[in-house]
Amino acid sequence: MQYNRFHASTLLAGSAMALALLALAAPARAQDAGPTELQAVNVEGDSNGDSVVDIPAAVSKSDRIKVQERYAGDATQVLRSTPGTFTREPADQPGITVNIRGMQGMGRVNSMIDGVPQTFRNLSGHGGTFDNLLYVEQNMLVGVDVTRGAVSGAEGMGTLAGAANFRTLDVDDVLLPGKDVGVMSSVRAGTNGFDYSRLLAGAARTDLGEGEMSVVGALSDTKKSPYENGAGIIYPFGGDQHPKSGLFKVNLSPNSDHKLQLGGIWYGNEFLPGTSGYNWVINNQTYTAKYSYTPGDDLFDLHANAYLNITDLEFDGTNGNVTSFDGRKGTNTTTGFDISNRMRFDLNDETELKLYYGAAYSRDRYKGNAKRGANPDGTLVKAGTFAEATISRGIFDVTGGLRYDYWSLEGITGYHAPGTNGCPAAGDPCPIDTLSRSGSDFNPKITVSARPFDWLQPYITYAHTSRPPTASEVFYPGGHSFDGSSDPINNNPNLLPEKSRGVDLGVNLTGSDLLTNGDEGWLKIGYFHNRVRDYITFDLDTDGTMRWVNVDGTTIMKGVEIEGGYDAGKYYAGFSVTIADTAQPEGVAAGVGDVGKLPDDFATLDLGMRFFDEALTVGGRMRYTGKSKQAYINEDMAYNLPSYTLFDAHASWQINENAKVFFNVENVFNKDYMKANSGLMDNYAGIKNGRGRTFIFGATAKF
Template sequence: MWYDNGFFVGSAGYDWGINTATYTLDYAYTPGDPLFDAHLAAFHTRADLEFAGDGGLFVGRHGVNKTTGVNADNTSQFDLGNGLGLQLFYGAAFVQDDYTGNEQRGANPDGTMTKAGAFTQAQLDWGMVSLLGGLRYDYWHVKGVTGYTLPGAGDCPAGGDLCPGDSVSRDGDRINPRITAAVQPLDWLQLYATYAHTFRPPTASELFYPGGHNFNGAGNPVNNNVDLKPEISKGWDLGLNVAYDGLVLDGDRLRLKVGYFNNDIENYIVYGQNTDTGYITWINADGTTNMSGVEIEGTYDAGVAYVTLSYTNADTDLPLSYFAGIGNDVGTLPDDFATVDVGTRWFGESVVLGGRMRYTGKSRQVFVDEANSIPIGSYTLFDLYGSWDINRNLHLFFNVENITDKVYTTAVGGYAEAYYSGNGRGRTVIVGATAKF
């Protein structure tokens, strides 16, 4: 898949060009044997970012990001007798992300992150009770340089290229457990509870942050924080699933999921002042950051018509230190989101016509500190869509987003977007067709 786009950023006076190429490979081995349900997925993506134009601070910046990944897994099922069933899921994954910029790399430091892991999960089913236990081993490695010296400065020869500073690498690993208990007292109702550990290692961009938009590419090593620790999350997920057929009409389907989550995160990574050095960089927040909320998803499908809804209400105790909104775009997610999708099917369900409502709650964009944050109002958008399966090989479709052409400011869009309100995309019409041969 190839993608090429370019647009002009009026506030900075430069053209932004994006060119990406993505290659994927998927393979499945499913011979019908309960011991084998294997899958292999691999991908490689190259993204070129070019800032061109006749003026502006960012003109001349160029960067290349390469990402390669592979994931392999298999599921084996065993009948243990006496109503006991055992399912084993196991595999391994690898991904590497590498970014290289030119001498005007600015606040986008070079670096390579490699992550690898192995995972296994066992599920035991007995009547209406299911127990699931899993372990995941993750290893990470990040390498880069602390900064660059300008030609003619220090020990860097004049007339040449930037001289790289100290090469630094960091790595670590962790085993994360997961356990789930589920009970299905009725054919159409399942209750579940999950306790799990997860973690996120610091990225190369966070470890080797050069200290703002230094447009000569030199950077300042004192703004690095190569001792950042990975974020560690420990949390609960409680909820219920409903799957009921024939609720009102023959052949209709009701699906509903209601869940509550509560996660405590240690070493949450934020942008702020390093108390050890006094410099502004990426740091681990003190204490524990809590994220909790409720999620609801539901669908009723009667064939000729359907309705789908989703709602999220979340509360994040996001730590916002001084300078959180200087040099980096830091915003708070809205507390609530909602989507309602209603549609109908015609002519043997070959034609679909529908409408969608999208609601996004209030949020804010941080500037300097929490007291100077920019409030962003809630907004509701309406869409229309439709499709026509002319035959098994030809499919036509259309989509009209923001049909009322509403003016709004997108949540967590960045400081510049929040300052110049009304940046949300207006009415957008997409018409297309797909053909299979």
Template sequence: MTYDRSSASTLLAGTAMALALLATAAPVKAQDAAATDLQQINIEGDSDGDGIIDIPAAVSKADRVKIQEDFAGDVAQVLRSSPGTFTREPSDQPGITVNIRGLQGMGRVNSMIDGVPQTFRNLSGHGGTFDNMLYVEQNMLVGVDVTRGAVSGAEGMGTLAGAANFRTLDVDDVLLPGRDYGVMTSVRAGTNGFDYSRLLTGAARTDIGGEGEIGIVGALSDTKKSPYDNGDGVTYPFAGDQHPKSGLFKINLSPDSDHKLALGAIWYGNDFLPGSSGYNWQIENQTYTAKYTYQPGSDLIDLSINAYLNITDLEFDGSNGNVTTFDGRKGTNTTTGFDISNRMRFDLSDETELKLTYGGAYSRDQYEGNAKRGANPDGTLVKAGVFSEATITHGIFDLTGGLRYDYWSLEGISGYDAPGTNGCAADGQPCPMEELSRDGGDVNPKITLAARPLDWLQPYVTYAHTSRPPTAAEMFYPGGHSFDGSSDPVNNNPNLLPEKSRGWEFGVNMTTDDLLTPGDTAWLKVGYFHNRIRDYITYDIGEDGAARWVNVDGTTLMKGLEVEGGYDAGRYYAGFSLTLADTNQPEGAAAGVGGDTGRLPDDFATIDVGMRFLDETLTVGGRMRYVGKSKQAYINQEMAFELDAYTLFDAHASWQINENAKVFVNIENVFDESYMKANAGLMDSYGGVKNGRGRTFIIGATARF
């Protein structure tokens, strides 16, 4: 494992470099606000709908204030507070699995850190899952952006249901307005298993001649958690200790106003014990980014080029006493990729404008395990594609047409011969059998018609195709438990077809000022989706009587209503989201066992209201979280666990003492309700102890200098 050695030393060197620049930046550039160039504007709070209310699509955003102060860094609950968005949330697994409109795992949702796909998966034990898991330390997050449905550009390549991008700290998140160097530190402590969390960052920005500028930021963060009590006062037995540690370093270089280059690196390390596996997981995640933009002020050139690398390492440690079959398992998931795009703008007439975006993307996702890989097949999935999107604006109408071609190829192994069989050395490791490869491609169109008949009203309709290729985990899954060449109860399926969705979306955006009082703002997004999915992939018994991942016959229908809105009058505010949907998916044999199945409640909602005092420096709010009845898949429909609906109440407050200091407090589950979380995973339900966290107090403070 490399995090504590090479990654940490690299981070410390980068942080030292940042601090060195802090010492030299002051004389280079004046610090008074009057002499400071225009800074990036950061919007704190999304109660006015800025950034999403004018977009004719199902999008949601959360900023740093919402994540870090309103939800105490719990980004999973932030996601669950967005319409049509949920998470798979086992109490023993810190990896984040995003569910959009009932679909999760296997790349159905593109989950990203700073635009980099996170594709790690590990099937471990009964109740395990091949869901993609994203690992990020909570203090590093400053925002999360969610797009439901068809996604434009590189982020939509090979993605069926949508995308979620987790944004991390950058220079402007650390520096005070008008400052070119500074330090930010944050600390919080709590009760009921929340021990502490802390963050230290340093950033600097300075001129490099002419219009050129360079900015750097370095950060260290960690969070310590212990087992917690549920609302019945019972310690939940499967949520053990964990202590994730993370580092971040970024450089932003602008030699002039036209060119910008941003380099970033984020490291994460954690050690925890999922009850579904019986082994300690040691996880290390590294994400590296390089982003270049060229914006010369021309209507014909707005160029972006991005490249990335993500490496996630897993190792099983049997020091907890379970030192049997898979102690010492190692696996590495490596994703590399790049994309390039350009935007153009044309004035076709006095009333008609054309905007055109086009580009291409490539990604390579490879999993490689050792001899104790268990049921995790080695394999490589390559995705590549080209895309274009054009919007014609004429009068009150916007017509957007998009077309993309997504290509995929898979390479893997059909199975393994046991030592001493079929020419495999008796004293060696299992020998790989036949190499398999498959490829294909899909053309996916998208068209949106939006109108602005009134200043406050924007209705729209979208029809789109999306597709998702099978993963190596699905196609090359022949090994039962151990991939050791012994009798296998599960087989591979090299004939899997991609999942394909054909969907309609009807929506309306509404916004107005001065609704109830002068200066107030109100906004509302309402959308209805209706998706028909063909060749849905699930774990089932094939026609030959063998278990494998198969395409489901017929059409899987998923539909629902999503509502999101807010009101802000300065002194008081309110925000809410509501989902009413039917997103039941096909369940094959032994559903939930060996391949857990995400099952969402048909209805869930969040309401957040609050008031501001002391010239709006003190904010006090309360939140209601409602989650309807749901199921946890187990073997078959008759044996599935029925999960009751629950309603929780939280409280939060923050006080901006002065420019430099802010304190905040959160109370989760104020009334100490006892409940079982929806979509938590089989082992949480099978354990028989309610996994919902009981009343928890968290207090924290942030200082910026």
């Protein structure tokens, strides 16, 4: 099958390159290695990450310990443990859809792998979704960074609600401290549908004149089978999948001023969503080139990035369904680049000025075959410039920003079926007309923060954001074009961009020696209030045609987000709480291919203790999800889902610097529940889709 051929060729090429570079780099260090000295065991605790508590914005970071050990690599649960952040999580779809503050899909949230936007989408069957889907193999993840609200820089271009960046393995994640050549291997096995997961990675670094060169390569895969819910019933739409992935990164630093990183990551998977009735064969390739010039002065902190992402989809009817859309093929290609710089000036003894400015460009193109169905061909280009200036004086910081976002859209209005309207009978559907649209917005932002005490930082932000309509919305061809035809009547070339006017009000608190000497605690509390105009939803237009339309009036989304942590060495705690009202407009066919709903309230509490000089960590977690709703047709037919509370357990033991073992139990009390925001078909099946009690054992070795 195409899936296997693609997987084998791409992984072989990437692995060969990485291992060849590894072989070249290793001898240079090995000659001078000398006697081997044991390094101190590195214990990572529950902290505030990269000082998120010092940032006057709604930002959250999850590190490798949280992702891989406490959540066993489950990125969706990591996101749901983040305030104001959720996922659309059908049991039959491994693609990740990030929901921030009640908004998801169509580019409302910029979901990225290593800073590269993942824009693939495919509407397939009733209960399908046009949401952006991000595909990443769980072993490759070392962290997830989330920004809620207006996002600075290139990551915020054309984005309405926020951004989430999934970070993957790099050299320092593989090498032991003080080592220049190393191998890391990780393996997991479990129960209740978690068959196994494994990773093999190698890395090396070597001197390069005044600088250095380093390389990392990795291969991983995870095998999952159908699972039982809390009632002991096998959920029928959570079927087999076996994602496989490869990664390489090369870092070149001729000196301390310049750095270039070249990287690539591949993902391949095959699975059967119940919404479509066909096996999906997914292949995702993401390539990056990142350059930085950081001489250490006040004038240059320059970064330039270029990227390419290609996601290929094919419908395979080998499961027995070989009619209608069997043989669908589509390719989503995203290319882009951005450049930015930071500068700093001392205006006088009391006043400092910081400048951040740059530009960005991205091109998102979808091309399908005759069985594209409701997935129109089209290209969306986004480009823009951005600038922010921060003046610091005394206890106050004032940041003023302005971004110019431009967009252009081009696509096919529809297709004539072969043998109709002059279209040759023996051939592909014939395009009708090409239509193009463009527009632009100026989006200002201002933040005022203060530091009256070392432990206190209040802030307030007012910002505008906007999102252009996508080709999926403007050129919607209708849902059942089995012969490849479509009708322009379903298009809406008059769609307007969504625009948000938002306020973030927050406070950061931090302290040490709170309950005992040497402890640390931190807390972020925030309130958001967003007013969205021209919200786009799927509905009956004034002429009675089903299409994507702008909703009249203003959609208001608001809520409170709380996140904090405490670490005293021998014990720690971390928590997040969201209390929000983010109800968005629903069309008459809501839920059939459109709406993802955020629960009004959800929370996570993680408590743990450390033993044997903090080498052994044992912890437990509570996950609460409040009442939610799965939209379907209208208010009366919607599925109202009850709240649920789940308990998990986890443990890890750093045996020595080379070996670590870990253990996870999901849903300790085997609760039977329906996951919030899991999709229409999951609810329509009438069987609760929450995974029952699951044990996962794992180990990681580094040499």
